[in-house]
Amino acid sequence: MKNNLVNAILSVALVLISISSFAQRGQLGTPEERATRQTTRMKEALNLSAEQETSVADINLKYAKQMQSLLETGGRNLKTARTAKSSMKSKDNELKEVLTKDQFNKYLTLKEDMMSQMKELRQQRQ
Structure with a gap:
């Protein structure tokens, strides 16, 4: 159980570090652009209906804005x-x-595949 928690925290930290390093280079774009890209990928991969696409777009935008705020104010720490x-x-x-x-x-x-790819890219940079 303790290993699962440590792995989860490390995974989230990896995502935050990756996102912040991309953000510093200006490659992520605005939260709106990120949410649009996510929704487009999900629409294609998951064959979303029009109604689902609208709902997914709203959810993606909501959380892209939250992550942007977190990146701007949170720093790189456990909290x-x-x-x-x-x-x-x-x-x-x-x-x-x-x-x-x-x-x-x-x-x-x-999502799991994407996390694995990000982890591999991070390891390659080190």
């Missing part, structure tokens, strides 16, 4: 990592209400 993890869990819960069971499972798989 920020925990807040980001909590925010991502809330986003997943909201998406679970909008997506079908199959879509949500595919979303989780895609």
